[in-house]
Amino acid sequence: MKCNADAIIFQKYSGMHLCRKHFIEDVERKVKLTIRKHFNIGKNETLAVALSGGKDSCVVLYVLHKIFHERRDLNIVAISVDEGIKGYREHSLEYAKELASTLGIKHIIRSFEDEYGTTLDGLTAKNRVLGACSYCGVLRKSILNKVALEIGANRLITGHNLDDEAQTILMNHLSGDVDRMVRLDPPREIEGMVLRAKPLRKIPEKEVALYALVNDIPVDLEVCPYAHEALRGEVRDMLNGFESRHPGTKYSLLRGFDKMVKLLAADFPPATISKCRVCGQACNAEVCQACRLLEKI
């Protein structure tokens, strides 16, 4: 719709057919808009990018590098966490290494083994009551925050896309978890916690995959063997159904959330933050969630 080249995508929600060039432009325009609207990147900042090797994290690293590689004052560092998932993580880490080295970006890899003396496989074998995802999410975030603090990062950037965001928002609605919704918004500055940012939150998952494909970005397309969050799966199917019958639903959810969360924030003051008695990381209890999980073993 913008030139005479063949279209590679039809965006139902915008009614636009776009060629390769204009599709890439569209994605990057949305990323820049998100950055401008939700977080400013100041002078001499360090951006830590969580890099799993999957399509979302690879694309976010690639786009940030493309947008900012001329800003000599900015320092982009990729961080990967090796949870110790046999038959899966080894491969995705190779993709992460390859991309970081191609882009000339410093890459830090930290493992559960180094930090906690055991792997995710080891943890779940010992305790079957809690699913692997509950360990993985908490422990991975804890390592990412720790490494981001160590390197003096101003932001911790993740590859969450529009589908991830819309699913999480709807899941919080369904469970009535308003407190969690407030925490999902780009949070206020808290000492000991590096601020998060999600530049891909306005890019649909399919477009993230297409962007990786048309830019020849090496990404691991395998799915984590532990990935089966039941409620999220149901919500994903439901949202995809709505999106195809009512294009733009995912954007509407995000837009509504962004408006609402500002109003809610006034009623939900930030939790008082202290230091974990065990590991010293910032948390809102005496012992942080990661340490509590590890003590359960």
Ligand SMILES: [Zn+2]
């Ligand atoms: Zn075009």
Ligand SMILES: [Zn+2]
């Ligand atoms: Zn702790």
